[in-house]
Amino acid sequence: MESTDVGGADKPGTGKRVCVVGASGKLGRYLVQHALDRGYEVVGVCREQSVTKLAEFEGRITVIPGATDDRTVIARAVNGCDAVLTVLVPWGMNHYASGTAQAVLDHARPGTRLVFSCGWHITRDGKDVYTRKFRLYAAVFGRLAKLARVVDVDDQVEACRRIFASDTSWTVVRGSDLTEGASQGLPVWSLHVGDPVLASNLTCRVDYARFIVEAVENDALVQEAPAIVGRLTPSALAHAGGPA
Numbered sequence: 001m002e003s004t005d006v007g008g009a010d011k012p013g014t015g016k017r018v019c020v021v022g023a024s025g026k027l028g029r030y031l032v033q034h035a036l037d038r039g040y041e042v043v044g045v046c047r048e049q050s051v052t053k054l055a056e057f058e059g060r061i062t063v064i065p066g067a068t069d070d071r072t073v074i075a076r077a078v079n080g081c082d083a084v085l086t087v088l089v090p091w092g093m094n095h096y097a098s099g100t101a102q103a104v105l106d107h108a109r110p111g112t113r114l115v116f117s118c119g120w121h122i123t124r125d126g127k128d129v130y131t132r133k134f135r136l137y138a139a140v141f142g143r144l145a146k147l148a149r150v151v152d153v154d155d156q157v158e159a160c161r162r163i164f165a166s167d168t169s170w171t172v173v174r175g176s177d178l179t180e181g182a183s184q185g186l187p188v189w190s191l192h193v194g195d196p197v198l199a200s201n202l203t204c205r206v207d208y209a210r211f212i213v214e215a216v217e218n219d220a221l222v223q224e225a226p227a228i229v230g231r232l233t234p235s236a237l238a239h240a241g242g243p244a
C-alpha cells in the first residue's frame with residue numbers, strides 16, 4: 001500500500017480521531033492508511049470475519065468488529081470522533097447502506113465531519129448528465145444484482161437521499177470507475193457528471209481514498225457531492241489544467 005506521509009509534527013489530523021466505517025475493504029484500507037499518514041487516531045469498523053484483513057494495522061488502530069448497519073456498533077465506534085468516513089455499500093436486500101448511513105447520521109455528535117463514498121450513479125440534484133453506455137450498464141447491473149438479491153443499488157440511493165436531507169456536515173464523494181495502480185495525486189472533481197473534466201471516468205482507488213480523507217479538512221466540500229476523476233486522466237489534463 002502506498003504511503004502518503006505528509007511528514008513532520010504539523011500533520012493536519014494530529015490530536016483528532018477519525019472513524020472508518022467499512023475499514024477492511026479495498027477502499028477502507030486505503031482510508032485507514034491515509035488517515036494514519038495524516039496523524040489521525042483511527043477507529044475502524046468491519047465485519048467480524050474481516051478483522052484479519054486489518055492485520056497490517058495491528059497496534060496502530062482500534063478495531064470494532066460488527067456489521068456497519070448495527071446501530072450499537074456504530075454508536076460505540078463514532079463516540080468521540082471528529083470525523084467519520086463511511087464506505088457506503090448496498091449489499092443484500094436488508095437496507096444495509098441506508099441502515100449504515102442512518103446509524104452514522106444519528107450517532108455522530110453534532111459538528112462531526114461525515115464523508116461517504118458512492119458512485120457516479122448517485123445524483124443530488126438531477127443535473128448530472130450520463131452517457132448512454134453508463135445508463136445502460138447501471139440499469140442492467142442494478143437489475144441483475146437485485147434479481148440475484150446480492151446488491152440493492154436503490155438502497156444506496158435511499159442512503160444518499162437521507163444524507164442529502166440531513167443538516168449534518170456531510171460530503172458524499174461520488175467515485176468514477178476505479179482501478180488499482182500508482183497514485184496520480186488528488187483527483188479533480190466537478191459537481192456534475194457530464195462535465196467534460198470527468199469524461200475519462202477512471203480514478204485510482206488509492207486517490208479516491210485520499211480525496212475522502214482530505215475532504216475532512218476541506219470546508220468547501222461540506223454539504224456537497226463532488227464527482228471525481230483521476231488527476232492525470234486525459235479529461236482532467238484537458239479540462240482542469242493538469243497537475244498543480
Ligand SMILES: NC(=O)c1ccc[n+]([C@@H]2O[C@H](COP(=O)([O-])OP(=O)(O)OC[C@H]3O[C@@H](n4cnc5c(N)ncnc54)[C@H](OP(=O)(O)O)[C@@H]3O)[C@@H](O)[C@H]2O)c1
Nearest residue numbers: 022024025026027047050088089091117118119175176178
Ligand atoms: N468498484 C468500483 O468501481 C466503484 C466505482 C465508484 C464508486 N465506488 C464506491 O466505492 C466504495 C467502495 O467500493 P469497492 O467496490 O471499491 O469495494 P471495497 O472497497 O472492496 O469495499 C467493499 C465493502 O463491502 C463490504 N462487504 C463485502 N461483502 C459484504 C457483504 N456481503 N455484507 C456486508 N458487507 C460486505 C466489505 O467488507 P468486508 O471487508 O467485510 O468484506 C467492504 O467494506 C463504495 O461506496 C462504492 O459505491 C466503487
